[in-house]
Amino acid sequence: MAIENIPARIGKSVVICGEVKGSEDLIVDGRVEGTVSLSDSRLTIGPSANVAANLTAKDILILGQVQGNLVASGRVELRAGCQVEGDIRALRLAVEDNAVFRGKVDLTQAVSKGSEAATAPKSGGIS
Amino acid sequence: MLSGWFEKKEESVPPATLPGLYGPKVPRHSGGWEALRRRLNTKSTLQVIDIGYTSPANVHYLTSLGHSVFLTDIVRDACTGNWQTIGEDGNPVWNVEGFLKHSLDFAGRKFDVVLLWTTLDYLPEAFVTPVVARLYEVTNPDGVLLAFFHGRTQGEETVHCRFHVTPGDEVEIQLAQQFPIQRAYSNRTIERLFSAWSGYRQFLAKDGVSEVIITR
Numbered sequence: 001m002a003i004e005n006i007p008a009r010i011g012k013s014v015v016i017c018g019e020v021k022g023s024e025d026l027i028v029d030g031r032v033e034g035t036v037s038l039s040d041s042r043l044t045i046g047p048s049a050n051v052a053a054n055l056t057a058k059d060i061l062i063l064g065q066v067q068g069n070l071v072a073s074g075r076v077e078l079r080a081g082c083q084v085e086g087d088i089r090a091l092r093l094a095v096e097d098n099a100v101f102r103g104k105v106d107l108t109q110a111v112s113k114g115s116e117a118a119t120a121p122k123s124g125g126i127s
Numbered sequence: 128m129l130s131g132w133f134e135k136k137e138e139s140v141p142p143a144t145l146p147g148l149y150g151p152k153v154p155r156h157s158g159g160w161e162a163l164r165r166r167l168n169t170k171s172t173l174q175v176i177d178i179g180y181t182s183p184a185n186v187h188y189l190t191s192l193g194h195s196v197f198l199t200d201i202v203r204d205a206c207t208g209n210w211q212t213i214g215e216d217g218n219p220v221w222n223v224e225g226f227l228k229h230s231l232d233f234a235g236r237k238f239d240v241v242l243l244w245t246t247l248d249y250l251p252e253a254f255v256t257p258v259v260a261r262l263y264e265v266t267n268p269d270g271v272l273l274a275f276f277h278g279r280t281q282g283e284e285t286v287h288c289r290f291h292v293t294p295g296d297e298v299e300i301q302l303a304q305q306f307p308i309q310r311a312y313s314n315r316t317i318e319r320l321f322s323a324w325s326g327y328r329q330f331l332a333k334d335g336v337s338e339v340i341i342t343r
Contacts, residue, residue: 093186093190094183095181095183095186095187096183097183099181099183100180100181100200101181101186101198102198102199102200103197103198104195104196104197104198104236105186105190105195105196105197105198106195107190107195
C-alpha cells in the first residue's frame with residue numbers, strides 16, 4: 001500500500017530528548033534535542049519545528065528553526081523563513097532568499113556516506 | 128542611481144521592518160569587490176567570513192569557487208540583542224565580551240577574507256573597536272578585509288542594505304532590516320581604526336560610500 005511511502009513524522013506536540021536514528025525518511029514538526037541520524041534518507045525539519053540537535057542524513061530540508069550542525073552526503077536546502085545556527089557540510093547546498101543562517105558552509109571537504117564515506121568534489125555546487 | 132532605486136522601492140517593497148525583504152537588487156560598481164574577486168578567483172580553498180544578512184548569492188558564488196564561507200549578521204545581533212545595561216552610576220554599560228562571544232566566536236578558526244560591507248557604520252560605538260580587534264585576531268596574515276564606509280549620516284544612501292556579490296565587477300545592494308546609521312567615517316578615522324593592520328587601499332566611489340581593502 002502507498003502508506004509505506006509516507007515518511008515517518010514527529011508531530012508538533014512531540015518533544016524528544018536524545019538520539020533519533022533510522023533508515024527511512026523523517027519529517028520533524030516538533031521539538032528534538034540531541035541528534036538525528038538517518039542513513040540514506042531524507043530529513044525534513046518542518047516550519048513549526050524547533051530543533052536543537054546535530055542532523056545527519058542524505059538530504060536535509062530545513063523550513064523551521066535549527067540549532068546544530070548539518071551533515072548531508074547529498075543536498076541541504078534552506079528554505080525561506082528558516083533559521084539555522086550551526087555548520088553545514090554537504091555535497092550541495094541550496095539557500096533561498098530570506099533563509100537566515102549563521103555558521104560555516106563547507107562544501108569542499110569529504111562528506112561521508114551515511115555520514116562517514118562518500119567523497120565530495122573539490123568545489124561544491126549549489127543549485 | 129540610488130534615487131531611482133528608492134522611488135522604485137516605495138512602489139514595490141514592503142515596509143523595511145522585517146528581517147528580510149524581497150526588494151529590488153540594485154547593481155553598483157565596486158572597485159573593492161573587483162580587486163577582491165581577482166584574489167578569490169586565483170586562490171583556492173580560502174576561508175571567508177560574510178558579515179550581514181544571509182545572501183544566497185554570496186554563498187553560491189564563494190562555494191562555487193571552492194571556498195568555505197562563514198556567515199554571521201552582527202549588526203542585527205548588536206542592535207536587537209540585550210547587550211546594554213545601566214551601571215551603578217546611571218550610565219549605560221555595554222556587554223562587549225558577551226556580544227563578541229555570541230556573534231564573533233569562531234572556535235579558533237582563522238580566515239583569509241572578511242566581507243564586512245557597511246557593518247561598522249551601524250554598530251553601537253562600544254562595539255566598533257572590539258569588533259575590528261576580533262577580526263584582526265581571526266584573520267590570517269596577508270588576509271584581507273573589504274569594508275564600505277559612509278561619508279555622511281544623512282541621505283537616502285545611508286539606509287541599511289545587504290550586499291550580494293556577482294561574478295562581475297559589481298555588487299548588488301538590497302534594502303535590509305533597518306537600523307539607524309551611527310556614524311560616518313573620514314579616511315583618517317578609518318586609518319586609525321585599522322592602524323594595527325598592515326595595508327590599506329581605498330577605492331573611490333560616486334555615491335558617498337568609500338570602499339577599502341585592508342590587509343592583515
